[in-house]
Amino acid sequence: MRDVLYLAWRYLVYHRLKTVILVTSITLIVYLPVGLNVVVEQSGEHLTARAEATPLLVGAKGSPLELALNSLYFSPDYPELIDYSEATAVIDSGLATAIPLYVRFRSRSQPIVGTSLDYFEFHELAFASGRPMAVLGECVVGAAVAEALGVEVGDAVTSSPETVFDLAGVYPLRMRIAGVLEKAFTPDDDAIFVDVKTAWIIQGLGHGHQDLARPEAAASVLDRSEDNIVANAALLQYNEITADNADSFHFHGDLAGYPLTAVIAVPNDEKSGVILRGRYTHDETMSQIVRPVTVIDELLDTILTIQQFIVAAVVIVGLATIATAALVFMLSLRLRRREIDTMLKIGGSRPRVASILVAEIAIVIILSCVLATLITLLTWRFGPGVIESVVLS
Amino acid sequence: MRFSTHQIALIALLASLVACGAEERAIDTAGDEESLPTVYAVNYPLAYFAERIAGNTVEVVFPAPEDVDPAMWVPDVDTVARFQRADLVLLNGAGYAAWIQRVTLSQSRLVDTSAAFADRLIPIENDATHSHGPAGDHSHEGKAFTTWLDPELAIEHARAVFGVLLRLHPENEGEYRERLAVLERDLRDLDRELKDVSARIGDRRLLFSHPVYQYFERRYSLNGQSLHWEPGEMPDEVLWRELSGILSAHPANWMVWEGMPHPEAVSRLEGLGIRSVVFQPAGNRTESGDYMSVMQENLRALQQAFPTSAR
Amino acid sequence: MIDIQGLQFSYGEGDFSLQVPELAVANGETVAIVGPSGSGKTTLLNLIAGNAVPRSGLVRTHGEDVSGMHDAARRDFRIANIGLVFQEFELLEYLNVLDNILLPYRINRTLALDADVRRRAAEIAQQVGIGDKLPRYANHLSQGEKQRVAVVRALVVEPPLLLADEPTGNLDPVNRERVLDILFEYVENNAATLITVTHDHDILQRFQRVIDFKQFYA
Numbered sequence: 033m034r035d036v037l038y039l040a041w042r043y044l045v046y047h048r049l050k051t052v053i054l055v056t057s058i059t060l061i062v063y064l065p066v067g068l069n070v071v072v073e074q075s076g077e078h079l080t081a082r083a084e085a086t087p088l089l090v091g092a093k094g095s096p097l098e099l100a101l102n103s104l105y106f107s108p109d110y111p112e113l114i115d116y117s118e119a120t121a122v123i124d125s126g127l128a129t130a131i132p133l134y135v136r137f138r139s140r141s142q143p144i145v146g147t148s149l150d151y152f153e154f155h156e157l158a159f160a161s162g163r164p165m166a167v168l169g170e171c172v173v174g175a176a177v178a179e180a181l182g183v184e185v186g187d188a189v190t191s192s193p194e195t196v197f198d199l200a201g202v203y204p205l206r207m208r209i210a211g212v213l214e215k216a217f218t219p220d221d222d223a224i225f226v227d228v229k230t231a232w233i234i235q236g237l238g239h240g241h242q243d244l245a246r247p248e249a250a251a252s253v254l255d256r257s258e259d260n261i262v263a264n265a266a267l268l269q270y271n272e273i274t275a276d277n278a279d280s281f282h283f284h285g286d287l288a289g290y291p292l293t294a295v296i297a298v299p300n301d302e303k304s305g306v307i308l309r310g311r312y313t314h315d316e317t318m319s320q321i322v323r324p325v326t327v328i329d330e331l332l333d334t335i336l337t338i339q340q341f342i343v344a345a346v347v348i349v350g351l352a353t354i355a356t357a358a359l360v361f362m363l364s365l366r367l368r369r370r371e372i373d374t375m376l377k378i379g380g381s382r383p384r385v386a387s388i389l390v391a392e393i394a395i396v397i398i399l400s401c402v403l404a405t406l407i408t409l410l411t412w413r414f415g416p417g418v419i420e421s422v423v424l425s
Numbered sequence: 426m427r428f429s430t431h432q433i434a435l436i437a438l439l440a441s442l443v444a445c446g447a448e449e450r451a452i453d454t455a456g457d458e459e460s461l462p463t464v465y466a467v468n469y470p471l472a473y474f475a476e477r478i479a480g481n482t483v484e485v486v487f488p489a490p491e492d493v494d495p496a497m498w499v500p501d502v503d504t505v506a507r508f509q510r511a512d513l514v515l516l517n518g519a520g521y522a523a524w525i526q527r528v529t530l531s532q533s534r535l536v537d538t539s540a541a542f543a544d545r546l547i548p549i550e551n552d553a554t555h556s557h558g559p560a561g562d563h564s565h566e567g568k569a570f571t572t573w574l575d576p577e578l579a580i581e582h583a584r585a586v587f588g589v590l591l592r593l594h595p596e597n598e599g600e601y602r603e604r605l606a607v608l609e610r611d612l613r614d615l616d617r618e619l620k621d622v623s624a625r626i627g628d629r630r631l632l633f634s635h636p637v638y639q640y641f642e643r644r645y646s647l648n649g650q651s652l653h654w655e656p657g658e659m660p661d662e663v664l665w666r667e668l669s670g671i672l673s674a675h676p677a678n679w680m681v682w683e684g685m686p687h688p689e690a691v692s693r694l695e696g697l698g699i700r701s702v703v704f705q706p707a708g709n710r711t712e713s714g715d716y717m718s719v720m721q722e723n724l725r726a727l728q729q730a731f732p733t734s735a736r
Numbered sequence: 737m738i739d740i741q742g743l744q745f746s747y748g749e750g751d752f753s754l755q756v757p758e759l760a761v762a763n764g765e766t767v768a769i770v771g772p773s774g775s776g777k778t779t780l781l782n783l784i785a786g787n788a789v790p791r792s793g794l795v796r797t798h799g800e801d802v803s804g805m806h807d808a809a810r811r812d813f814r815i816a817n818i819g820l821v822f823q824e825f826e827l828l829e830y831l832n833v834l835d836n837i838l839l840p841y842r843i844n845r846t847l848a849l850d851a852d853v854r855r856r857a858a859e860i861a862q863q864v865g866i867g868d869k870l871p872r873y874a875n876h877l878s879q880g881e882k883q884r885v886a887v888v889r890a891l892v893v894e895p896p897l898l899l900a901d902e903p904t905g906n907l908d909p910v911n912r913e914r915v916l917d918i919l920f921e922y923v924e925n926n927a928a929t930l931i932t933v934t935h936d937h938d939i940l941q942r943f944q945r946v947i948d949f950k951q952f953y954a
Contacts, residue, residue: 035842035849039831046830046873119532129533149509149531166505168527227529278527279499374826377787378889379815380843381808388843 146231169273771949819890880911
């Protein structure tokens with residue numbers, strides 16, 4: 033056997049280009065359906081686990097998928113906005129805990145998730161260092177964010193403007209990092225968490241500025257009457273909330289009308305969940321309530337269908353590849369007729385000469401399978417992250 | 426020894442199961458060694474009501490220092506973190522403790538104890554507004570917040586506190602109900618006596634050192650005007666001139682102080698025919714006594730100041 | 737060494753047929769076979785080696801009736817007892833010189849490849865002047881070097897019989913002599929028998945006997 037393998041190996045090494053092409057082709061044919069299955073299954077597991085962990089989502093009427101993707105995976109596309117009163121309504125119903133979400137802004141590529149303290153408890157997120165945000169302007173970063181930006185408790189991150197040209201819109205807010213989360217192996221690792229009120233400040237719905245009643249702010253006063261002071265554009269607005277200026281931060285109007293992208297509703301029990309869902313079935317309601325696991329299941333069904341088409345295509349291509357490889361081998365045998373005759377003429381046994389040819393094929397197939405296995409393992413390790421970022425981008 | 430979050434959750438979950446049907450998850454995420462639920466309050470009256478009702482079944486915490494006005498107090502970050510770990514946070518409502526709007530607390534643990542009478546809150550008039558940008562005018566104040574000075578509203582606060590304490594310890598309903606009843610009785614007794622003394626005050630014109638007596642005024646139909654005088658400080662001439670202007674339309678004979686007044690201010694007021702009486706708002710703890718004893722002290726001060734009806 | 741009686745051979749199609757009524761070659765004899773192209777000289781070597789089977793008659797090689805053996809038995813016999821040298825060298829391009837020399841040991845389990853064999857191969861290669869070429873691929877050698885590799889491959893099993901079909905046909909005169917020297921030295925040192933098919937009449941005087949194949953050609 034050793035001699036058979038040796039001669040087969042020498043042949044393959046000498047004709048390395050042909051060997052590489054064959055191994056690559058067969059590796060791809062073996063890997064594609066397997067790797068695709070691994071990716072789809074793992075991604076499905078990740079997506080489903082995340083969806084199953086979130087019982088209900090309240091959001092504006094529209095695409096449930098967009099609502100789920102933005103709320104669970106912090107996709108850049110956010111749904112129509114709802115009012116904060118939707119969260120209050122859930123609380124007041126007594127049927128569920130409400131966790132507000134405002135996932136609209138970003139700090140470079142990382143999503144800024146405006147939410148409440150209940151979010152950490154709900155997702156059982158532990159702190160590697162520091163603590164939850166306590167005051168406006170503080171944030172908590174996921175483990176991957178801390179690693180990618182090289183930041184820790186005490187450092188700061190800054191929100192990114194929504195557009196370059198909207199000077200009166202969202203402006204950068206510098207946020208101090210109060211805590212860094214432990215790795216959770218969920219999208220929470222890649223997010224920056226702030227109080228939902230801090231997110232409103234990023235949007236400009238709340239702000240801090242000089243006290244217009246004080247003499248130092250005189251240059252910022254446009255008009256002053258007995259009971260009202262109008263400021264001009266020179267009014268200094270703060271882009272970081274510090275201990276010195278925190279008291280000046282305020283919100284205008286009723287917070288009930290302030291925007292959210294979704295509300296996570298955690299029903300007290302199954303019955304409460306059913307009753308709560310029933311309240312959103314009327315046509316006149318402006319919002320909807322979805323079960324993320326249902327939405328994700330539908331998404332996965334679609335992905336599965338696409339996967340099946342791809343696998344069918346791969347099988348057809350695979351058969352063609354195998355046929356081509358067989359043709360290459362048969363042509364190669366014809367070309368090697370003289371070499372085989374020589375071995376037989378000098379006394380080589382027929383079985384052994386045949387074994388050498390079979391061993392060549394076997395080595396190629398085994399190498400291909402080993403490579404396909406290695407690539408599948410890599411796919412198992414890194415694939416879901418790649419796929420999720422593609423799906424969510 | 427610090428407990429992990431999951432260990433604490435397990436302990437809390439088991440405790441609530443033993444309590445037979447508690448549906449709220451009482452989880453202390455910070456690893457406090459105490460097994461008693463913690464209830465934080467933003468002012469002393471709420472803390473007092475919680476202590477009266479719950480007794481030693483919960484740990485009631487009111488962390489503001491004794492020498493500050495809790496309405497103006499802003500906790501530091503460490504104290505905010507302690508609020509975050511509390512099982513319940515009792516809010517006064519009516520915009521009291523504006524710092525609540527600037528911190529992050531778990532919404533499920535916040536309790537607005539004035540929600541039941543939100544329609545009876547007194548708006549603050551003649552408050553300066555400012556405007557900038559397209560939103561138009563807005564002011565930074567809204568409602569008067571010393572609601573506990575009206576014993577009827579204090580009872581409403583106490584009932585709200587009772588309701589949320591039941592969430593922590595539903596098995597103690599009987600005991601809590603009894604204590605609430607005693608507290609309500611005490612507050613009604615106080616109310617009755619304050620009504621008696623306010624009848625003696627009648628329509629006498631009063632001055633208040635600060636606009637913190639709105640609910641007291643309304644409850645007892647008092648005729649008062651508020652200043653912005655600090656007890657313990659001698660007002661400057663601007664304030665005295667302002668007082669003169671007020672007296673021309675509201676010739677008052679009594680100044681109700683929220684704390685011990687400056688002796689010079691007292692004597693100068695007496696020179697104007699205005700006598701002084703101290704009525705502490707009891708927003709914070711005092712060196713001695715409690716909310717009820719302070720209110721009793723206030724009552725006695727009024728009884729002494731107004732031994733008979735007007736004319 | 738070789739005893740042929742009443743040999744008749746023909747291929748399946750075509751008119752070619754070979755008839756050898758009688759032919760004997762003694763042990764240690766060096767024989768050259770000459771004759772016109774297509775007369776069956778190579779076919780005779782194949783029959784002696786057991787690479788072909790006669791329609792009738794007896795072919796006894798080194799005491800064994802190769803014409804009566806099964807295919808596998810003939811191969812086992814051939815690889816251990818007969819060294820074959822071909823005009824076109826017939827080396828495997830994807831093996832180096834040493835692996836080409838040791839090829840017989842890898843393609844039939846009758847022969848066992850061990851350290852003694854490797855040493856013998858290296859020694860013979862050294863003796864014939866290709867000792868430093870062992871790591872090279874065969875197609876990187878000159879014609880003369882290639883034929884020397886083929887000869888060493890035939891000699892490494894220490895066969896009692898050497899069959900060479902036009903071994904010098906593609907060589908220049910210098911290399912022709914060199915290859916013949918190697919073959920004849922081996923025959924002399926090992927009392928081996930050498931049967932060579934050749935068209936080259938210049939080398940005939942080196943052989944003890946010359947057989948003109950015209951006598952067998954019909």
